Amino acid sequence: MKKFAVIVLAVVIACFTLVSCGGSNYVGKWELEEMSSTGMTLKDNFLGIPVAIMFQFEFKDDGTGVMKKNDNGTQEKDTTFKWEEKDGGVVLTPAEGSESTETLKFTKDGDLLACTMGENGKDVTIKVKKVDEFTTFDASQFSLGNLGS
Numbered sequence: 001m002k003k004f005a006v007i008v009l010a011v012v013i014a015c016f017t018l019v020s021c022g023g024s025n026y027v028g029k030w031e032l033e034e035m036s037s038t039g040m041t042l043k044d045n046f047l048g049i050p051v052a053i054m055f056q057f058e059f060k061d062d063g064t065g066v067m068k069k070n071d072n073g074t075q076e077k078d079t080t081f082k083w084e085e086k087d088g089g090v091v092l093t094p095a096e097g098s099e100s101t102e103t104l105k106f107t108k109d110g111d112l113l114a115c116t117m118g119e120n121g122k123d124v125t126i127k128v129k130k131v132d133e134f135t136t137f138d139a140s141q142f143s144l145g146n147l148g149s
Contacts, residue, residue, distance in 0.1 A: 026083070026090050030128040031056045031135060033112055037124040052135035055126055059083055064095065089113070
């Protein structure tokens, strides 16, 4: 009987622990896993630059976030956004005063989030994965001359 009571108590504690672990699965850091456009897909690296640094998103638990966009190792100005869970995915809306005006809608694709957006008249699809820490890249150590070696 004591053994049964201990098991029941353990199950009840586990249930309350799981319920109190609310929060969104989207909160955290996400970075580019792959990008595709016009039949070409980039993964891992592009000319020696990790694709992971090209788009990095941080979703904060207060419904805001920051997008870092890097072009060929050169970081552009960070874009702040508001985000909300919607239709089984997440929607990012540029924060007031942000230079960007494009709303992004990400949908679940396994463990990834996928978003298709228009860029220069062409559709670009990006897929981002959740990470503990962002990938970094030291552009000062990069040289196009190293590509042939």
